[in-house]
Amino acid sequence: MVDSTEHDDLLFSMLKECKTLPTFLNHIFGFLNRRTDFYHIASDPNCPVGLPPGLAEQTVKQIFYKWKPNDKIANSENLVQKPPTPPDTPSVSKPKVQQPPDTKFTTSDAYNGATYENYSWSQTLLEIDIIVKVPESTTAKDVSVKITTDQISVKLKDGTVMLEGELCHKCKHNDAIWSLEKHKLYIHLDKSREVWWNCLVKSEPKLDISTLDCSRPYEELSEEAQAKIEELQWNQERKRLGLPTSDELQMQDILKRSWNCEGSPFSGPYDPNAVKFN
Numbered sequence: 547m548v549d550s551t552e553h554d555d556l557l558f559s560m561l562k563e564c565k566t567l568p569t570f571l572n573h574i575f576g577f578l579n580r581r582t583d584f585y586h587i588a589s590d591p592n593c594p595v596g597l598p599p600g601l602a603e604q605t606v607k608q609i610f611y612k613w614k615p616n617d618k619i620a621n622s623e624n625l626v627q628k629p630p631t632p633p634d635t636p637s638v639s640k641p642k643v644q645q646p647p648d649t650k651f652t653t654s655d656a657y658n659g660a661t662y663e664n665y666s667w668s669q670t671l672l673e674i675d676i677i678v679k680v681p682e683s684t685t686a687k688d689v690s691v692k693i694t695t696d697q698i699s700v701k702l703k704d705g706t707v708m709l710e711g712e713l714c715h716k717c718k719h720n721d722a723i724w725s726l727e728k729h730k731l732y733i734h735l736d737k738s739r740e741v742w743w744n745c746l747v748k749s750e751p752k753l754d755i756s757t758l759d760c761s762r763p764y765e766e767l768s769e770e771a772q773a774k775i776e777e778l779q780w781n782q783e784r785k786r787l788g789l790p791t792s793d794e795l796q797m798q799d800i801l802k803r804s805w806n807c808e809g810s811p812f813s814g815p816y817d818p819n820a821v822k823f824n
Contacts (some may be wrong), residue, residue, distance in 0.1 A: 581779060600654035604668075608675055608734055611725040630645040651677065658742070658758045660750065664708045667746045669737075671760070674717065676746065678708045686726055691733065698729065698747065711747030715739065739821075740800045 554577040564570040578584040586596035597605075651661045655677050665678040678700050680689065695716045697781040700709040708731075718740040724733045737743075742760065744753045781791040790798065805816045 552739065561798050586656050590792060598657050600652045601657055604652075604675070608732065611732060611765055612734055614725070625638070625744050653733040659746065662750070669743055671742065673735055674735040674737060674746070676735070678733050680708065680726070680729055682729045684708070684729070685725065686733075686809065687747045689726065689731060691724055691731070693733075693735070694721050695738070698733075700733075709747070711749050713747060714743040714745045715741060 560573070561567075561570050564573060583596045584602055586769060588596035588598055616793060651666040655661065655666040655668060659667040659669050660673075665676060667676045669675070669676060678696075680702065684702070690699070690701045690703070692699040696713050698711065698713055699707075701707050717737040718738055721736045722734065726732075742755050742758055744755055745751070777792060781793075784791050802816050803812060
């Protein structure tokens, strides 16, 4: 995986020019809109362009919590919990009633994964994201989350097991992060190997790997593949503007160099309009 500090100097230079964080983020998301399919909604799961509904927003939220201080686990057994939120001062005399968890999961919550009664999970080739439903009033103190290389356990303070079992494959447990938001617990895992999982825990029904969307995010592609995609995007923009593509420019360069060579059927000053390319 690319070192997260690799582009720090470039990004810092850009931030200084932007002067403020909102302006900086506006440029970042504007770029995603203009030059990628980040905002494009895929028409079906097998569509090579775009993302499933809700996945773009979920990805931004997950990355936000990934780099939020104090969210990474300190060791292989226990996760560092966020400081508990001080209880609100009741404005009325009625006692608070614990709300049941929201029973709805979105399509993106189970992207390349599955949904069950208490949790949903999704995956890319490198990462696993899990959402566990918890009661509305749950705080960090009320949750016990334990992750090892090949085990996961999520329990409430009263002993209720929300998720527990042996993971399908090994994960990088020291890099696991989690966050609590209202009635949902978000857990992010990095896979130890680039392999598609056919389940989250081995007690689950197995997925048919052949039905998964096996396309890879742009940043996970090789430099050669990224360069090819950038070339295709550049050529599409050139076509839209009515300008020659990279292949056409290369052909024109060859034609220009051979225009007056011996045996050439052309003569006189170079005129690209004299030749039509199919």
